[in-house]
Amino acid sequence: MARQLYDLAGANPEFRFSPYCWRSRLALAHKGLDAEMVPWRFTEKDAIAFSGQGRVPVLVDGEHVVPDSWHIAVYLESAYPDAPSLFGGREAQALARFVNSWADSVQLPGLSRLVLVDIPSTLHECDLEYFHRSREQRFGMPVAAVCAERESAVEAFRASLAPLRLLLKNQPFVCGDAPAYADYIVFGGFQWARCVSDFPVLAGDDAVTQWLERMLEAAGPLARRMPALR
Amino acid sequence: MARQLYDLAGANPEFRFSPYCWRSRLALAHKGLDAEMVPWRFTEKDAIAFSGQGRVPVLVDGEHVVPDSWHIAVYLESAYPDAPSLFGGREAQALARFVNSWADSVQLPGLSRLVLVDIPSTLHECDLEYFHRSREQRFGMPVAAVCAERESAVEAFRASLAPLRLLLKNQPFVCGDAPAYADYIVFGGFQWARCVSDFPVLAGDDAVTQWLERMLEAAGPLARRMPALR
Structure with a gap:
């Protein structure tokens, strides 16, 4: 099942610096989940319009679309309860x-x-x-x-x-x-x-x-x- | 078993105002534990010398002597695991x-x-x-x-x-x-x-x-x- 994290990129598309995206990137790693880190730039609002808002990170996990780093963490904790816990209860x-x-x-x-x-x-x-x-x-x-x-x-x-x-x-x-x-x-x-x-x-x-x-x-x-x- | 909390008092011995003592008072209440709230004034160092230091709160719980509000909370959580949890894990x-x-x-x-x-x-x-x-x-x-x-x-x-x-x-x-x-x-x-x-x-x-x-x-x-x- 495809999993993607839309992640803020700089002039170099490999340069990823958003504080919120780093939260989500490490949350995915903590859960042991792979994801394609899709480069996204501030003005590419159309590319994430499907999420109903205009900021990253946006997680796409199969049929689930989750914007906002906090909500992504809560989603991952709930969707993958058997993976290592992000919170601990x-x-x-x-x-x-x-x-x-x-x-x-x-x-x-x-x-x-x-x-x-x-x-x-x-x-x-x-x-x-x-x-x-x-x-x-x-x-x-x-x-x-x-x-x-x-x-x-x-x-x-x-x-x-x-x-x-x-x-x-x-x-x-x-x-x-x-x-x-x-x-x-x-x-x-x-x-x-x-x-x-x-x-x-x-x-x-x-x-x-x-x-x-x-x-x-x-x-x-x-x-x-x-x-x-x- | 005697349980006492040495608690900072004002001129009126019933007046109790220490922020740290209020933490411990509510921690005891959360656990459903009664304690004698012993009035203590800043200069009564001798009265709590048994605790090895000179500040309140000091909890005396049977043979256990615990100074410091944080350590009191940790002690209560550990000593009374079946009472409502102060932390949640x-x-x-x-x-x-x-x-x-x-x-x-x-x-x-x-x-x-x-x-x-x-x-x-x-x-x-x-x-x-x-x-x-x-x-x-x-x-x-x-x-x-x-x-x-x-x-x-x-x-x-x-x-x-x-x-x-x-x-x-x-x-x-x-x-x-x-x-x-x-x-x-x-x-x-x-x-x-x-x-x-x-x-x-x-x-x-x-x-x-x-x-x-x-x-x-x-x-x-x-x-x-x-x-x-x-």
């Missing part, structure tokens, strides 16, 4: 959503202020006008202005990771002894940043950096090598 | 610790900047010098200075609740359909603030306010009435 799934909310409201906005300006040079020219216009609308300022203070903003960003840092004093992964979906949520953000930018979002001696290294090890060679495909 | 316990880390590094420091100055008037005079000295050491400034900008700091505090607010768009409690330990963690902070201060830390129309109302309903009449014992 109903209660853990509810709590993983707190991590998802934290990543979406703290981590990703914070990272945007550090790396957004580096994204246009990675994009196909067909996406440039859309990217600048949509991000200017979202942030209320031009893309360059979002990152204008990044040399100083990086300190506030690193401070905002305090909950993650405190957690990692007590356990090696967000999900405990081994990585699972809540780790993939947070990994997606850092993987996005390292794919699109060389800006040092983390200090080398940060416990978060050490966790990210463990995650890259777990995510496999393509995850580590992806920035080289920029 | 090993994976959920690991993720609840992220909520604990968020509360300790974001929620409680943020609330301190809003309500710390109101605490001395609730304390027994035996604790006043200790409270001022220890908090001045922790915050690097006098207690009054910590809250000097609270009229403007409240906006940043409310913004810092974005992960909680986003979560509550999708589920009624932090733990999903019903409250459990991660809810008690976050409740502890807000209950502390409302016990010691009338300062409006939340806006009335905030989804977090509505969750707090549900939590007060679940926590019972004493939790709601506690500020009146100030």
